Amino acid sequence: GPVVRASFKLDAIDLDRYMPPKAEETAAVTKQPEKQKAGGGKPDFAALRKLNLDADFSVGSLTSSGLHMQNVILKLKSRKGVLTLDPISAALYEGKLHGSVKLDVRKDTPRFSVRKTLSGIQIEPLLKDLTGKAQLQGTGDIKVDVHSMGLDDVTIKQNLNGRFSLEFRDGAYIGFNLAQAIRQATGQAVSDEPQKTDFAELKGSGVIRQGVVTNNDFYMASPVLRVTGKGKVNLVKEKVNYLLTTKVVKSLQGQGGANDLKGVAIPVRISGNLNDPSFMVDLEAALKANAEHKIEEKKQELLDKAGESIEKKLGSGALKGLFGR
Known part of the structure; x- marks a missing residue:
């Protein structure tokens, strides 16, 4: 097969200019047969399987999928149907990107793996450029190590596996005010506040199995919550x-x-559509927990008072005498 050795150095390039407009892309997908949309089509990777390639890329400014990056360094290698981009590094959104990508086309259904570390990034502008909207603000780090197979979104999601972790500081979740929802559920007066939940720290990690993300260690801290x-x-x-x-x-x-809810565990259930979830404060559980909390406080208060009363009546010396001391 062809043997290619190349080195590219570019001042700037906008890859999105070479992509079809969104309207045309959507129309093309709609016209595809159902089998192909579900991943039934078999593209020909014969040329890639024969390619022997080593290429270095250095780009001063790169735009791709709406994302803006600077000082991009890529090393591309292809051997016998296995393509690797390693390393990948770039500066973006006040932070850094380091990672690698592997694409295996030795079989009809391609397989890929992605490892990426984003450190010190501003997440809000990144999400806005990538998706057109942002529900998260803050500065933080993201680590992703995933693998999957297929070419279409459905197949890729169904076969997505791996793990991830994230940690953000001094930010907010946009679209839901947790403190306000708690006050409203407990009958407190609700003022006209922005629909966002501020935090000083937000972190978590998890695993992905067949497109299902599981997280068991989410943690968020704010001055009041x-x-x-x-x-x-x-x-x-x-x-x-x-x-x-x-x-x-x-x-x-x-x-x-x-x-009166200080120190009381208040359950908040998030469910429904991923793009527009519903938030429900479990008022019954919160009130029950609150009552149990007050009972425990009262019991401890009565025990403390009883101990003080006995000590006053018997005197500390009498108590010592009971134990022969």
């Missing part, structure tokens, strides 16, 4: 089933009250 969570996100069906456990660690006075 501590939140832990666990649940699943089905990327194939685009459904979410997640449970947050929220504790008020500081008075919410000035934001509607709810002081």
